[in-house]
Amino acid sequence: MNNAAGYPILSLITYIPIAGALVLLFVNKKSEGFIKWFTNIVAFADMVVSFFLLPKFNTGTADMQFIERVPWIDKIGAQYFFGIDGISLLLVLLTTVLGFLSILSSWTAITERVKEYYIFMLVLQTGMLGVFVSLDFFLFYVFWEVMLVPMYFLIGVWGGPRKLYAAIKFFLYTLFGSVLMLIGILTVYFHYYAKTGVYTFDVLKLTEFLIQNPLAHTLGIWIFLAFWVAFAIKVPMFPFHTWLPDAHVEAPTAGSVILAGVLLKMGTYGFVRFSLPMFPGPTKEMLPWVIGLSLIAIVYGALVAMMQKDWKKLVAYSSVSHLGFCTLGIFALNPVGIEGGMLQMINHGISTGALFLIVGIIYERRHTRDLSEFGGLSKVMPVYAAVFAIMTMSSIGLPGLNGFIGEFFILVGAFEVKWWWALIATSGIVLGAAYMLWAYQRIMFGKIENEKNKNLTDLNLREFATFVPLIIFAFWIGLYPKPFIRIIEKPIEKIVEQVQPGYFARQQKPIEPRESGPAPAHSAAEPAASHEGVEPAAHAGAGNE
Numbered sequence: 001m002n003n004a005a006g007y008p009i010l011s012l013i014t015y016i017p018i019a020g021a022l023v024l025l026f027v028n029k030k031s032e033g034f035i036k037w038f039t040n041i042v043a044f045a046d047m048v049v050s051f052f053l054l055p056k057f058n059t060g061t062a063d064m065q066f067i068e069r070v071p072w073i074d075k076i077g078a079q080y081f082f083g084i085d086g087i088s089l090l091l092v093l094l095t096t097v098l099g100f101l102s103i104l105s106s107w108t109a110i111t112e113r114v115k116e117y118y119i120f121m122l123v124l125q126t127g128m129l130g131v132f133v134s135l136d137f138f139l140f141y142v143f144w145e146v147m148l149v150p151m152y153f154l155i156g157v158w159g160g161p162r163k164l165y166a167a168i169k170f171f172l173y174t175l176f177g178s179v180l181m182l183i184g185i186l187t188v189y190f191h192y193y194a195k196t197g198v199y200t201f202d203v204l205k206l207t208e209f210l211i212q213n214p215l216a217h218t219l220g221i222w223i224f225l226a227f228w229v230a231f232a233i234k235v236p237m238f239p240f241h242t243w244l245p246d247a248h249v250e251a252p253t254a255g256s257v258i259l260a261g262v263l264l265k266m267g268t269y270g271f272v273r274f275s276l277p278m279f280p281g282p283t284k285e286m287l288p289w290v291i292g293l294s295l296i297a298i299v300y301g302a303l304v305a306m307m308q309k310d311w312k313k314l315v316a317y318s319s320v321s322h323l324g325f326c327t328l329g330i331f332a333l334n335p336v337g338i339e340g341g342m343l344q345m346i347n348h349g350i351s352t353g354a355l356f357l358i359v360g361i362i363y364e365r366r367h368t369r370d371l372s373e374f375g376g377l378s379k380v381m382p383v384y385a386a387v388f389a390i391m392t393m394s395s396i397g398l399p400g401l402n403g404f405i406g407e408f409f410i411l412v413g414a415f416e417v418k419w420w421w422a423l424i425a426t427s428g429i430v431l432g433a434a435y436m437l438w439a440y441q442r443i444m445f446g447k448i449e450n451e452k453n454k455n456l457t458d459l460n461l462r463e464f465a466t467f468v469p470l471i472i473f474a475f476w477i478g479l480y481p482k483p484f485i486r487i488i489e490k491p492i493e494k495i496v497e498q499v500q501p502g503y504f505a506r507q508q509k510p511i512e513p514r515e516s517g518p519a520p521a522h523s524a525a526e527p528a529a530s531h532e533g534v535e536p537a538a539h540a541g542a543g544n545e
Helices: 009-024 032-051 086-105 114-133 137-146 148-158 163-196 203-212 217-234 243-250 253-263 265-278 280-285 287-306 311-330 335-366 382-396 402-417 419-444 461-479 482-499 503-508 525-529
Strands: 065-073 078-084
Touching: 009 032, 009 065, 009 078, 009 086, 009 114, 032 086, 032 114, 078 086, 078 114, 078 137, 086 114, 086 253, 086 265, 086 335, 086 461, 086 482, 114 137, 114 148, 114 253, 114 265, 137 148, 137 163, 137 203, 148 163, 148 253, 163 203, 163 217, 163 243, 203 265, 217 265, 217 280, 243 253, 243 311, 253 265, 253 311, 253 335, 265 280, 265 311, 265 335, 265 482, 280 287, 280 482, 287 311, 287 419, 311 335, 311 402, 311 419, 335 382, 335 402, 335 461, 335 482, 382 402, 382 419, 382 461, 402 419, 402 461, 482 503
Parallel strands: none
Antiparallel strands: 065 078
């Protein structure tokens, strides 16, 4: 464990946004031009500083890096403890990039209470970053809860006609999950104290301890469920997804981008960081239920998206389907599946974040999201149509773009365990292509029958600039994903070994040549048996090593 940067870079990245928010408190609210410029500069600076993590990051280890550890509340064993591995690194970078682009996209969209809006955006940025870098449970929970407040106000103040309903629903759903997670954290905390006589919220210590000293069977299942429900609501998994379409539809464009691009990733991050390594036994015991809900989410989200007339709600339900893929890959419990789930988390942030920006741009011009209001827009907005086409293909997983790599890894990981998992998931890909291509054809092609669409202006320079980084990443991950895979490879291998001890030793076991003559009676049964549990056949994981 080390801090390769030599200075507290994680604290710097985390607190630059909230420092900017504190400065804005003393700025006259009438100075809207200065407020916008200042907030964009702060978000851009935070993004640039986050990129300095890359040169110093060691991809050859699963250990936490850039460690910052300071005693905080000694009486309860809480520490100021920051650190990241490859999984956290990608999510930190995704947060700073999408945070900057969201703020940039708000330039003309927000005209009321401008000062308060940008303050909440910066506070939200700090809350999200804190979740991904905290290695103390107490500190993690503080950031997890802090993030709720600005998002509640962003939806409730700057949202659509049903903004209060959507904001309260979002807050109550997430708070319910947070309370369950707090119960789980305290149970683990006191379990550690009962065995060692030491109070600590250190995530690394508690994880190692629970691997060696698991909770009693029934208690372990209940505590796994407490964490799982909290993260499942945040993802959101079926059937906890009902808050998401309302929140997306009513939120301002930047709120939807952050919600889809980063906030939902906190749930999948929680599964990988806490649920899998801390509760390996309950994870495997509850696996059929989790996989079943993931497969339902994939198909259900796609089918409901096909029925939508509201453009933004269509994209919102597509998130339910795409994140079902993420949880399917994560709970395949093999390296290629979890790598696919992690990549798809990043891919979803890129493609769906871009789609919400696309919807927001047309909403600013027409103040409607009704798909029946559009048609033939490519004739008056050719650049917009090109960007929309690229991100549509990214969303449906066209080879050469980022969505394909994540989905392919997930399907391989799922197929290694049970072939029919992959078969059902594939139907979600087909349905996804159907509703996205239908929406694109409906909006962009044909005649312009609505007079209000004939004088629409194409993307301006600022609007186009918000898409450039997302397009670059979409092609980069799609054509050359190796750097991203290398970053997450070692931490994921460690998690797999924690959940399935001896996994890699079994993969490396040489296959003995079969003797001539009739096969032994048990030989035909062994390969079939390997598909009954979560462990793949020995030959299946070889290509991932």
